[in-house]
Amino acid sequence: MTRMTAWSLPEVRAAIGAIGFFALGGAAQLSDGPSWLYWALYLVCYLVGGWIPGRxxxxxxxxGALDVDLLMVAAAIGAASIGQIFDGALLIVIFAGSGALEALATMRTENSVRALLDLAPPTATRLARGQExxxxxxxLGAGDVLLIRPxxxxxxxxxxxxxxxxxxQSSITGESVPVDKCPGDEVFAGALNGSGxxxxxxxxxxxxxxxxxIAALVAEASASKANLQLFVEKVERRYSVGMVAATLAxxxxxxxxxxxxxxALLRAMTxxxxxxxxxxxxxxxxxxxAVIANAGRRGVLIKSAVVLERxxxxxRVAFDKTGTLTAGEPVLVxxxxxxxxTDDQLLGLAAAAERGSEHPLAAAIVSTARMRGLVDVNPAVGQFLSTxxxxxxxxxxAERVSVGSTALLGPDDVVAADLAVELERAGQTVVVVLVDGVAVGVLGLADRPRAEAAAVIAELETLTGASPVLLTGDNHSAATRLASDVGISSVSAALLPEQKLAEVRRMQDDGDRVLLVGDGVNDAPAMAAAHVGVxxxxxxxxxxxxxxxxxxVRDDLAALPGVVELARRARRVVIANLAIAATFIVVLVAWDLFGHLPLPLGVAGHEGSTILVGLNGLRLLRASGRGRAVGPR
Structure with missing residues (x-):
């Protein structure tokens, strides 16, 4: 059963309180305590757990609609009216708990869009008639001129x-390293300016x-998801009307x-x-x-049971590149x-020059030189100038050392220029080193793949029967190189957020149920439109x-195949449970309609089926799946 109405946090606490009161009521039932305490605790359980669905x-x-909320309360009251207060309390608590669980996944969409819009600064410095x-x-409107300070x-x-x-601008485009900007280049609201x-x-x-x-796309895609639950509402209404009509008849x-x-009353209540x-x-x-708790203990947060079903x-699985399949930090390769x-002389010289820079590429160069013990091998550095x-x-x-982009190369640095082109084709970001204006070396940096990425890709392909795809805002060379390293054959690169969204929708229009894994703001619209966003x-x-x-939670991609496998096991258990529950209901209802079903036997059959399917489902608390996040600890 799926609850369609999101509860507020106070209502979630009330549902949790109902479960606690029910446990106390059960303890009172099994003890020799005073009867007034027994009845009081059960009364509190009914009131706390039942007032929200009843309302x-x-x-x-x-x-003009009869839904399952009212039906559950009526069934609980009916059970209590013929002395089966335990049945009614159990029904109340289960129903309240299911509503509380799904509320956690549906109450924060507005806040998330507001957080996105906060990326753009509230104010800007506008230049008008020479004044700031x-x-x-x-x-701001088209034609306004802004001054963007470092x-x-x-x-x-x-x-x-x-x-x-x-x-x-990684949060907008997904590019793995900061991008050089000069006159004529496009920039985006919310991107962070560097040192110039x-x-x-x-x-x-x-x-x-x-x-x-992006904010509008997220809101649109999230709204389209809610429409998928309309079918469940229709089923609940029909079931409610049919059960009430049958009971009255x-x-x-x-x-x-x-x-x-x-x-007549006894038969109807039975x-x-x-x-x-x-x-x-x-x-x-x-x-x-059980699967949500199992995954949660091992670092995977699944927001609702509906998500688990999906x-x-x-x-089909689609991945973002930067920060998802890669570590998100450039390294010297x-x-x-x-x-x-020599290579060590070149690296030591470049690190000496870059020690005063705050650029991410400089940090990667200095870090590698430090690991090789090359940071302090050069004489004192002075006259630092950053352009x-x-x-x-x-x-x-006595030497003037320059470290930077290929724009530093002169017409005579042919060998260095050819080498730079070769490294760029391999998907690397190129840094050149010059001494007194002459190129003495070239460095290549790249965002390294996660160690577990290739194994995860292979497992997901086995699970889904389809090769994962790469959707990234990074350039084609870097995307193709990473895809080759991790075993992905389908690559779409240089995508803006709306293009990534269009790719996901295209795959789903072709019949694929897409799981998209990402980490940035630029992934959010596609993530919202995907069958499942991770x-x-x-x-x-x-x-x-x-x-x-x-x-x-721990950025462990190895968790993903395991949680997909556990979700599929949960689906198989749910199907088995539904068959068991439906069989018991059909048999008991037919017995009551066409024969004489004793009330104790009806209660025993009802409770027996409830306990059986409950225990069958709870087996998944200890189930293991592929990957470190859901396997044995």
Missing amino acids: EGLAALRN ERVATAE GERIGGDGVVIDGVSTVD SLTVRVDRPAADSVIAR LFAIPLMFGADLQS FMIVASPCALVLSTMPPML LAEVD SVCGLSGM PGRGVAVRVG AMGRRGSDLALETADVIL
Whole structure:
């Protein structure tokens, strides 16, 4: 059974309180305590667990609809009226608990979109008639000119008209390293400016910026998901109407043919008990809860039972690149000395020059040199000069050393230029080193794949029967190189957020149920539209974590195949449980309708089926699956 109404946090606490009161009531039943305590605890259990579904059921009834909320309360009261208070309390608690669980996954969409919009700064520095003025970014229009100082976030989408800098736009485009910007280059609202100053001409109003469009896409995709639950609502309504009509008929018809009131009421209440969907509820919730708890203990957060059902249906997996299949930090992978310079000499020289820089590529170079013991092998460094978009220049002893982009190369540095092109084709970011204007070496940096990525790709292909795909905003060379390393054959690169969303929708239109794994704001729209969205917990942006259905809390990709396998096991257990529960209900209802079902036997059959399917589902608490996150600890 699926609850369709999200509860607030106080209501979730009330449902949890109902479970606690029920446990106390059971303890009182098994002890020799005073009877008034026994009845008081059960009364509290009924009131705390039943007032929310009862209120919602009455509200639906006033609108001309009879839903399962009111039916559950009526069944519980009916059970209590013939002395089966334990049955009624169990039904109340199960129903309240299921509503509390699914509430946790549906109450924060508005906050997540608001968090996305917070990426863009609230104000920006606008240049007008040679004067600077602070204005709200919401007021910016096409043609406005902005001054972006070092370390500031860019206030609007536009084009650089003056200045050079590096800009971290990974949260928008998914690029793994900051991008050099110079006049004529496009920049996005919310991107973080580096060490240089930029003058930017806004080319679209704030409402049409990339970051605002992402927010709109997330809201649209999230709304389309809710429509998939309409079928469940129709089934619940029909079941509710049919059960109430059958109970009333079973009570009224015998009276019309002269049966006594007590026997007619007893038969109708017996029908109410044996036909109540306790076992059907337990058919689905314990397996789902067991897998959610199992995965949660091992670092995988599954937000609801509905998500788990969808996870079991996945037949195609798509991955983002940066921060998902890769570690999200550039590392030095190639050191190529020229002009008689050894690799260690080149790396030590580059590290000496880069020690004063805060650029991520510089940090990777210095870190590698430090691990090799090369940081302090050069004489004192002085006259440090950083030129945004080009690199750094320092004096090392008597030599002038420059480290930076290929823009530093001159027409005579043919060998270095050819080597740089070769490394770029291999998907590496190139840094060149010059001494007194002559190229002496080339360094290549790349975002390294996660150690477990290749094994995870192979396991998921085995589980789903389809090769995973790579959807990334990074360049084609870097994407193709990573795909080759981890065993992915299908690659779509240089995608903006709306293009990534379109790719996911295209695959789903072709009949695939897509699971998308990502970590950035740029992944959120596609994640919301996917059949299941999975976010990396440590690196994931706030919006990605809110939009995702599943969170890998420890960023352990090895957890993913295991949780997919467990979800499929849960689906098989649910199907078995539904068959058991339906068989018991059909047999007991037929017995009550066409024979004489003694009330104790009806209660025993009802409770027996409930316990059987509950225990069958709880087996998954100890089940293991593939991957470290869901295997034995």
